[in-house]
Amino acid sequence: MAKIKSKQIQSSLYLLLASxxxxxxxxxxxxASGSVGTxxxxxxxxxxxxxxxxxxxxxxxxxxxxxxxxxxxxxxxxGLALFLASTFQQLGITLGASAGEAGFLTACxxxxxxxxxxxxxxKCSALVWPAVxxxxxxxxxLCMTAGEGFNLSSAELSLLACAFLFSIQILCVDHYVxxxxxxxxxxxxxxxxxxxxxxxxxxxxxxxxxxxxxxxxSTAGSWVAILYTGIFSCAVGYxxxxxxxxxxxxxxxxxIMSLESVFSSxxxxxxxxxxxxxxxxxxxxxxxxxVILAQIPVTTDHS
Numbered sequence: 001m002a003k004i005k006s007k008q009i010q011s012s013l014y015l016l017l018a019s020x021x022x023x024x025x026x027x028x029x030x031x032a033s034g035s036v037g038t039x040x041x042x043x044x045x046x047x048x049x050x051x052x053x054x055x056x057x058x059x060x061x062x063x064x065x066x067x068x069x070x071x072x073x074x075x076x077x078x079g080l081a082l083f084l085a086s087t088f089q090q091l092g093i094t095l096g097a098s099a100g101e102a103g104f105l106t107a108c109x110x111x112x113x114x115x116x117x118x119x120x121x122x123k124c125s126a127l128v129w130p131a132v133x134x135x136x137x138x139x140x141x142l143c144m145t146a147g148e149g150f151n152l153s154s155a156e157l158s159l160l161a162c163a164f165l166f167s168i169q170i171l172c173v174d175h176y177v178x179x180x181x182x183x184x185x186x187x188x189x190x191x192x193x194x195x196x197x198x199x200x201x202x203x204x205x206x207x208x209x210x211x212x213x214x215x216x217x218s219t220a221g222s223w224v225a226i227l228y229t230g231i232f233s234c235a236v237g238y239x240x241x242x243x244x245x246x247x248x249x250x251x252x253x254x255x256i257m258s259l260e261s262v263f264s265s266x267x268x269x270x271x272x273x274x275x276x277x278x279x280x281x282x283x284x285x286x287x288x289x290x291v292i293l294a295q296i297p298v299t300t301d302h303s
Contacts, residue, residue: 007247014244015256018237023263025233026103027271032225033094036216037205042086043197045226049234050190056183074176075188081172082238083193085165087200088158095155103261104139105159110258111136112167114251120171124251128294131255135290139261142283167254173242174250182242190234252294262287 032041093102110132114124177185206213216222245253262284269276276284 004247011244011247011253012256014240015248015253016259018240018244019257019259020263021232021237021240022257022260023265024267024271025229025237026260026264027267028225028228028233029090029093032222032229033090035219036222036226037201037213038087038090038094039197039201040205040213040216041226041229042083042090043194043201045230045234046082046086046190046194046197048227048230049238050187050194052231052235053183053187053190053239057181057187071176071180071184072188074172074180075185076192078169078172078176078185079189079192080196081165081169082189083196085162085169086193087197088162088165092155092158092162095153095158097153097155097159102159103142103264105156106163106166107139107258107261108136108160108163109167109170110139110254112164113170113254116167116171117251122171122174122250124249125294128249128251128255131290131294132251134293135255135258135287138283138286138290139258140283141286142261142265142280170241170245170250170254170257174245174253177242177246182246183239186235186239186242190238255291255294259287259291 029041089102089106092105097105114122114128114132117124173185201213241253241257244256248256265276265280265284
């Protein structure tokens with residue numbers, strides 16, 4: 001039992017690191033959204049992420065050409081889910097959603113993961129549900145401006161679709177990671193997601209205006225954003241997700257990963273000199289409290 005608990009703590013730390021990396025990526029994604037097309041940005045960064053992981057496949061004695069088809073299929077399914085989720089996320093940011101809206105609506109997967117999980121036979125601790133409720137309140141305080149209504153714009157609808165698709169991606173990873181090396185799974189899903197994105201970029205962004213497409217990739221700032229999200233957000237972050245989810249319930253894993261909203265605010269303060277209000281600090285405290293609550297074991301009195 002102690003060994004299992006130790007693995008769960010280690011896995012939780014992996015997911016915490018992933019959420020830190022993804023939180024910083026919001027800064028890069030927001031910057032790139034003003035110049036680089038959604039499909040081009042995602043396509044290049046996912047291909048870079050896949051390339052970064054190729055040397056680690058060799059270290060695990062895995063040859064890409066010899067991955068069994070049923071395992072390869074798992075990577076393809078995860079990659080398709082990642083392609084769709086990341087497309088709607090970047091599109092929502094491009095359409096004008098604020099960082100707060102993007103953080104809040106994307107992190108709604110913390111509600112969707114346990115709900116969808118119920119339909120496929122995934123059970124979770126009873127404390128996960130109040131933890132989810134607390135986390136949602138925290139996310140609202142952290143990300144949404146006081147007095148904002150819920151009249152959904154096209155950007156917000158895109159981010160809600162992103163949240164649903166990320167919940168599917170989390171459950172897909174949970175299903176396939178026990179039967180596939182986390183590094184191989186991450187690598188395959190990056191190349192699949194990158195390939196779909198590049199094809200879409202060629203059709204919807206390059207063909208209509210090749211000059212504008214070339215110009216968008218001519219600045220150093222665009223490449224800094226692409227390289228950070230490709231190397232760290234993709235290669236590091238999603239590999240940590242695949243490794244971390246091996247020993248954790250997907251509902252609890254999604255709670256830890258939702259901390260990316262907290263870290264996006266922290267990095268906004270550190271990098272962009274943005275300050276945090278008392279309301280935002282309260283939101284951070286509630287989110288951290290929800291993660292702690294979800295870890296408390298539930299005991300049943302049989303006396």
